[in-house]
Amino acid sequence: MSAEGSLAISPAARDALQTWLETQSALMDWSDRTVEAYRGDLGEFLAFIALHEGGTQGMAALARVGVSDMRAWMARSRASGVGPRSLARKLSAVKSFYRWLADREGFDATAVLSARSPKYQRKLPRPLAEADAAQILAQVGEQDARQWISARDIAVVTLLYGCGLRISEALSLTAEALPLGESLRILGKGQKERVVPVIAPARRAVEVYLDLCPWPMEPGAPVFRAVKGGALAPRTIQAAMAKARAQMGLPASATPHALRHSFATHLLNAGGDLRAIQELLGHASLATTQAYTAVDSARLMDVYRKAHPRG
Incomplete structure (x- = not known):
């Protein structure tokens, strides 16, 4: 995440992300590495939405995220070299966060939750003979x-x-x-x-x-x-x-x-x-x-x- 992107995330969105991470980590017994991976993926998304909306705008910008915003974020991610498997992981993190956030803030997150995950070839387990x-x-x-x-x-x-x-x-x-x-x-x-x-x-x-x-x-x-x-x-x-x-x-x-x-x-x-x-x-x-x-x-x-x- 760029310095500009990090600064664009509003204090309210940053606090919401931290609360979600702490809540999920306690429920799911996440490792520090898992927490930081989610923090990175969601931080990048929040920064993109803030800049896409024209700058820091607080929680209202997150509630307004629509289908076109999701498509723009996914297109930007692919253009920056993110593969389909990694993008699917990032989208899953965004959806998990939004389910929690929409319930807490009382807004409709259908546009985010209905975003289709990119198709990719799943890696098969590689057992020994x-x-x-x-x-x-x-x-x-x-x-x-x-x-x-x-x-x-x-x-x-x-x-x-x-x-x-x-x-x-x-x-x-x-x-x-x-x-x-x-x-x-x-x-x-x-x-x-x-x-x-x-x-x-x-x-x-x-x-x-x-x-x-x-x-x-x-x-x-x-x-x-x-x-x-x-x-x-x-x-x-x-x-x-x-x-x-x-x-x-x-x-x-x-x-x-x-x-x-x-x-x-x-x-x-x-x-x-x-x-x-x-x-x-x-x-x-x-x-x-x-x-x-x-x-x-x-x-x-x-x-x-x-x-x-x-x-």
């Missing part, structure tokens, strides 16, 4: 000569692949979750709770790590520890995965999150129910989980193209 997923679990454990750290890294990635956890979910486990049973209660995005089954290999991997870990598992303490005893950072596991995939010749898409994709894809390929997989992953929308059916369809079409005789 089953053999590669199994091998990388062991390969990750070979990145550090210290036995307890090796066991720790194996335990983390086994939970990601075996239970479909996000890396933040695995690393947020505390001593209260121990000993791991046949199921685990996870607090995911937006403070949504779900229960996931814990397969025997994951339980064993965690038990091996706990036997070797030099740090006591006191109440409230993180299960997975850094070298000096603090909570383990995601970047440590990401680095171990990066080394392992380089050794195996796997693409850069073979990240810790790819293990979660692999969990879902392999479960679906084995006949898993899509609704059940949605619950296991903690997806708010079934549409998100359905991306894995597209992965399977893409794989089958690739096999078909390679096998089909050509005239």
Whole structure:
């Protein structure tokens, strides 16, 4: 956002944005990074509307936003190099803000809420092949000569692949979750709770790590520890995965999150129910989980193209 654009945003609009960010962050448990992303997207929109209207005009200008204003903003965004996927994200942020603002201020936000999102090709999840997923679990454990750290890294990635956890979910486990049973209660995005089954290999991997870990598992303490005893950072596991995939010749898409994709894809390929997989992953929308059916369809079409005789 330009300095001119930032100055054009009225104090009232700036205050409304800050209030919305604080409210949504509390409700959805947003990270600081997410808050700043929304602040940037909405700040750019508010600045555009202010300048489009001729300068700082307070909340009245926001209530007057019409179809032509939305088209002008989207055209300006595309002209400045914003791709369709990024513009769709920005528009979603604007609509969320306007739903809240229109309810609070009592105006009709139909023009904003009816704006059509640009079409774009959604990126499909990129899971690992089953053999590669199994091998990388062991390969990750070979990145550090210290036995307890090796066991720790194996335990983390086994939970990601075996239970479909996000890396933040695995690393947020505390001593209260121990000993791991046949199921685990996870607090995911937006403070949504779900229960996931814990397969025997994951339980064993965690038990091996706990036997070797030099740090006591006191109440409230993180299960997975850094070298000096603090909570383990995601970047440590990401680095171990990066080394392992380089050794195996796997693409850069073979990240810790790819293990979660692999969990879902392999479960679906084995006949898993899509609704059940949605619950296991903690997806708010079934549409998100359905991306894995597209992965399977893409794989089958690739096999078909390679096998089909050509005239």
